[in-house]
Amino acid sequence: MISEPELVGEQSFGAAELPGPRSAPAADGGSSETVGDDGDARPGGGPGGRRVPGPAWLWALGGAVAASAVWAGGLYAYGTPDPDPDLGGYRASKDLCEDAKLASLTSELGAMHSKSPASSDHQSLSKASCYADLGEQEEVPVDVGDDAYEGQPASVWVEYVLHKKTDPGPEFEAAVRAEHFFPGSDIKIEDVQGLGERALVVKDGPDGDPTMHVLDGQAVFALHASAGYEGDLDGEDGEDGEDGGDTDDLSGITPLMVNDMRSLMAELKK
Structure with a gap:
């Protein structure tokens, strides 16, 4: 015969309690x-x-x-990552023809004229360029009949690129070589000391017009100088009975380019 369950004392059965963490057994083998x-x-x-x-x-x-x-x-x-690199004080250029005074080159080759500036400013990259003729400002005769082009004055081309997000350093020399490469080219590259982080002068052959490239932190510069030319490009005699040729000697122009580049770099930090 099944009897009713016994009640133990005055204990009541309420909500169930969750057991606490299990403790280690007692040292005498008993339960804790x-x-x-x-x-x-x-x-x-x-x-x-x-x-x-x-x-x-x-x-x-x-x-x-x-x-x-x-x-x-x-x-x-x-440390926390820096989202933007240090620009070293460089600013964007709105008119590189105004920023690039080129005092040394113009003293040798003549004043700048026929200036053509261009610029573009973006949150990741700023770029500016300037092309200008040097010397006396006069009309250059062009005859598309007998002579395709009779002459041109000396000229300069300047470019400035400010990298605001990425480091141009690792690709600097490779980018310079790629810019001057073309089939059959024989470029000569020389290092220039004491200008920016690194500076190179590139010529296409020993008598080629020089181009200076400079890396300074996040800023990359280029300065190209071209000698003036007069006479016939097809090899025939000019009006004075002489073959055409360069009117300017650029063989010792590198120190002048260094001076003008250093001045431009300082101007773009103002």
Whole structure:
């Protein structure tokens, strides 16, 4: 015969309680117990025999705090990334023909005229250029019948590129070589000391017109000088009975280009 279950004392059966963390067995082989606030012994318990209570969200919050501390420690150890490089004080140029005074070249080859500036400014890159003729400003005769082109004055071409996001340094020399390469070219490249981070002078052969390229941090410059020419390009005698040829000697012009480039770099930092 099945009897009704016995009630033990005055204990009532309420909501179930979750057991605390399991404690290590006692040294004498017996089981450990946790004494609750009501004096009853409950199996299991935390360190020192006390039950470790706590809802699950509290443990999750502790994990989030620990993760944040690790992230903050990583930022302290490695530093925060700088989104924009240091431009070294360089600014964009709106009119490179005005910024490039070219005092040394013009003293040798004549004043600048017929200037053609161009510029473009973007949050990632600024670029400006200037083309100008040098010397006396006069009409150059052109006859498309017998002579395709009879002559031209000395000229200069200047370019300035400011890289605002990427470093142009690793590709500087490769970019210079690629710019001057064409089939059958015989370019000569020389280093120039004491100008910017690195400076190169490029000539197409020993008698070619020089182009100076300069790297200075995030800024890249180019300065090209062309000698004037008079006479017939087809090899026939000119009106004075002589073959055409260069009117300017550019063999010792590199120091003048260095002076003008240094002045331009300083101007673009104002």
